Amino acid sequence: MSVSEALPAAVGEPPGGDLQQRFLHEMLLIRRFEEKCAEMYARGKIHGFLHLYTGEEACAVGAINALRDDDRIVTHYRDHGHALARGVEPDRIMAELFARVDGTNGGRGGSMHIFDAARNFLGGYAIVAGHMPIAAGLGLAAGMSGEDWAALCIFGDGGVGEGEFHEALNLAAIWKLPVVWFCENNGYGMGVPFDDSLANDVYKIAAAYRMPSVRIDGMDVLEVYSATQLALAHCREGNGPYFIEALTYRYRGHSMADPELYRTKEEVERHRQRDAIQRLKRSMIADGLLDETAYEALVARVDAEVDDAVAFADASPEPGLHTLYDHITKEDGEEPR
């Protein structure tokens, strides 16, 4: 089975100007949304664990834009970017982070568990690799339903250490399930460098299950998009799963609690030089698809969207105590005797 580091971009169809505008918009939205989240966390508006996605925007935007509406997505707890790229309203995501009734999950889920079933965004999961078997099950359902939708499973490099990675990839491979395994390799599982925790390159381990497995530049949204298109085509044709390892980097700490003792400011700076947004901006300007004023206008528009989201969230009420037992097994539950 093919294990390659070659850019598969050639094969997928290259994204045109409108699509690039859209990528730029979404990446910026994620960037500013996440920075606003950090601010809201500091202001005590957001609580619990908060894992920000800045630096990794190209992965979510490139991969998720390649999907059809009927494709299913499951991802990990670093999920705001994925939800935004899927088109979930910033308002409802921010409201969820504020734990309000208008949040995607009515304030019950929080940052790590954004769900939007109507968009087949089937959740952020916080047990590392715990959602990978679920993705296999979604692929199984696709096959049994006779439809040609696929499941996109996004997870981190740290998740590769878990047994669920192995079980899920093996199931997908032996049953030829339409699952795109998308590993966001940002170099660390919390503070542990991924090469201290894995015996081999992620995409090479995946290739052992006899599925096509590629390593791509996760800081290049166009490459991510094309690679995912290619993977989806493979799945829809009934050829089974496809594995993508996207090399990326997170600019902020693992979560808001991370003292970042394990890496240097210089290292972070080095990676910021590869910034996916600046990269796309440059190439769009070079291709005459963008100019500085248009870019500034876009930034302003995105900031407005984010401010609106905060305002929306702030205006939304908290769930009432009488709803405590709702949605456990009954929709309006009451305290068991």
Next chain:
Amino acid sequence: MSVSEALPAAVGEPPGGDLQQRFLHEMLLIRRFEEKCAEMYARGKIHGFLHLYTGEEACAVGAINALRDDDRIVTHYRDHGHALARGVEPDRIMAELFARVDGTNGGRGGSMHIFDAARNFLGGYAIVAGHMPIAAGLGLAAGMSGEDWAALCIFGDGGVGEGEFHEALNLAAIWKLPVVWFCENNGYGMGVPFDDSLANDVYKIAAAYRMPSVRIDGMDVLEVYSATQLALAHCREGNGPYFIEALTYRYRGHSMADPELYRTKEEVERHRQRDAIQRLKRSMIADGLLDETAYEALVARVDAEVDDAVAFADASPEPGLHTLYDHITKEDGEEPR
């Protein structure tokens, strides 16, 4: 990392005549011991789950004879053969199967959990692949103790489907632990053919963890012995783990309860033609190391050993009820208040 189907025999030292005599003796002992177990089970002397090893004798005898006394062994529930090859007295194994005080585990463990700590035989385990992380920990201890003993971990092809397989192999690989992973691929996990449950050949999946990984003929005791010697040398030199997939076959059902609906008598017959004992017998006769009379004498001697084991087991008393709470956290425990 080398993935090969080449016989590594060349590299290990070829077993001489005495050793071959010993292999023949031990394989015969296992064969007759197991057949006696089936008889004793039918007679109601042995209860619970009983998984017999007939057909696979060359794996236990070849691999375990390559070990030093200070090497540690963990294996699965199909463990009588491994214990016998390690030199655990047939008497004490049979007594354990009879659930008597003179059994290896004092009648508490049973067929699936033979332990003989004095021989570094650290147990049979009945949760599929559940002992694989233990083997990694033994390897870790070897390294930390600065000694050059290694751990031999024996498991079945079905175990490769479990997440523990992945986690344990990965730990062994990244920490360069002296563990010989020995997969007894007898073609089935209960009734499921291994190629229906695995995405790739076992030894190829193992090679993805960047450890040497070979597939050998598990019906050839000399090849198993040499391959294991080679693997141990690799471990003792500090090169980390080594993986061996031995192709073998079990003659009887998975356990005494198996209706064997999933395979034909013909298939079993075909494999009996590859019988490891007959094979060694033929080659020893060809090499002038054995003749029919000597062989018959050996069989008689083995049968006597097995009959003695039954007599010993029968004569041993059952554990007293007052010992029910022993060995939980205290050696002579009593019922908690």
Next chain:
Amino acid sequence: MTEMRMRDAIREAMREEMLRDERVFLMGEDIGAYGGSYACTRGLLDEFGPERVRDTPISESGIVGAGVGAALAGFIPMVEIMTINFSLVALDQIVNNASKLHYMSGGQVNVPLVLRMASGGGSQLGATHSHSLEGMFAHFPGLTVVCPAFPGDAKGLLKRSFREPNPVVFIEHTALYGLRGEVPDDPGHLVEFGQAAVVRSGRDVTLVGYSGSVHQCDRAAEMLAAEHGLTADVIDLRTLRPLDIATVIRSVQRTNRAVVVEDDWKFGGFAGEIAAQIMEHAFDWLDAPVARVCGKDVPMPYNRNLEYAALPSEEDVVEAVLAML
């Protein structure tokens, strides 16, 4: 009514549900060609084919999670975990995914997943293969936990489980697979959750059990009647979550005494929950503390005598009753 064995009633329930609703499918280790390690699925592969009766690798966490995923996509999977002992490697999927997704998502998604598993000791399978963990599962909100004691209930409860929009853990006692009993033929026959059954009525004591222990209670009741002239209410809980404590309380308010019986270890076990609730709801009616007759506090020994001593027996139940008079 047809008399059949527990395992056949279970198979019938799955068959009928598969015939009724094409979204229902089965997966598990050796449920196909092998026929299921306790023969509960024998014949179903031939009838429904390998897509709907799917043999899986030995990957409990993987297949339970796959069941959750298929359920999220609108199917109604039954995942068989060969025995409850192996549910421990899949517990995270059951607890952190199956039981919580409906709540966590704010009610957006359902997980109509049925998990069947065989439970219980008494067959000399040793320490790792003799667990009774019904109570452990009952502890987790979001799960429904079913533990039938009779073939008829097994069929009605299992069919009901396939209609539940969220996960059901359906636990079968290995010692009961061969038990014969009357089973309703009507494919519409369902047994509702949270309804205990009074399998025998008496005046002097209330014996509470589920799954295998119901039969110990019943035999104990016979011994009490025959040898001591005492009559007992015997209550079969049928489901642990939801728990029908009301039926237990009504009985205790008449008998003023209760013994709770389960195979599982007493310490930290589910019998403690039942005892505590009886105290909470019927304190003034109790003439004696609620007694618990449970498994002894040891990993299950292989030796038959030790194992027998480690498990609750009808004699133990009788003794407990006599001790409280």
Next chain:
Amino acid sequence: MTEMRMRDAIREAMREEMLRDERVFLMGEDIGAYGGSYACTRGLLDEFGPERVRDTPISESGIVGAGVGAALAGFIPMVEIMTINFSLVALDQIVNNASKLHYMSGGQVNVPLVLRMASGGGSQLGATHSHSLEGMFAHFPGLTVVCPAFPGDAKGLLKRSFREPNPVVFIEHTALYGLRGEVPDDPGHLVEFGQAAVVRSGRDVTLVGYSGSVHQCDRAAEMLAAEHGLTADVIDLRTLRPLDIATVIRSVQRTNRAVVVEDDWKFGGFAGEIAAQIMEHAFDWLDAPVARVCGKDVPMPYNRNLEYAALPSEEDVVEAVLAML
């Protein structure tokens, strides 16, 4: 005596044990360079090096099993499971290997393994990251389960855990890591298992807790005294297995009333065990049924108000006490 925070007392205990016995080593996710996700191991990597303070991949089942293996070979490993929520993926290793090998082997092998994990809700971490499963672990024979409430006990109990020949599950409440308290300097100071502590003495009611709930009991006792003129015994169990029920019983025989408090879900939880044992051993002394003030029967919600409502509070304890007078 030195005043220090819980997390520092825990670190000191590990440091002293590593200095005392070279067989002791630590492994876990991010316990090295990161310093531990709750900073309990900060600095130890520098002091002892990467062999004895080993960062691991995210493989809980693998590292717990590896701890069992190293223990079988004569080492005394401490495996940190970052939080109790992740113990579910390793539960099979804890239950089917660590807790049983000594017994299964007929006493041939020991498993001197210390498993540390952080537990508890109250930080808005949501449904999968807010478990309190102390009681689940206490259910399994072969394990020792430790749940300290104060820094001094944490140090003495953790040091004692490293001397235990078989596995200890040492559970720390995340809300207590910052708690300051007096800690004995003597490196020989150990706290024995199975000895509850009476942290406050009174006459009217016995409040029983462990870990975080001890502090709710204590605050409730203050409110009872200040606002209702009632005095309470407050008992800190310190270890759930072995359980020092005798101390609880002695207290209840004086106060005739008891409230058991724990964060975990009430239904099928450990409070039921304590309540049942109080009934069994002190039935004739009880003026009212033992009350349980526990977590509500819901997956933990993210919203702060809902989470607060889902967890037991000192107000709930006071209410329960007043309700039984």
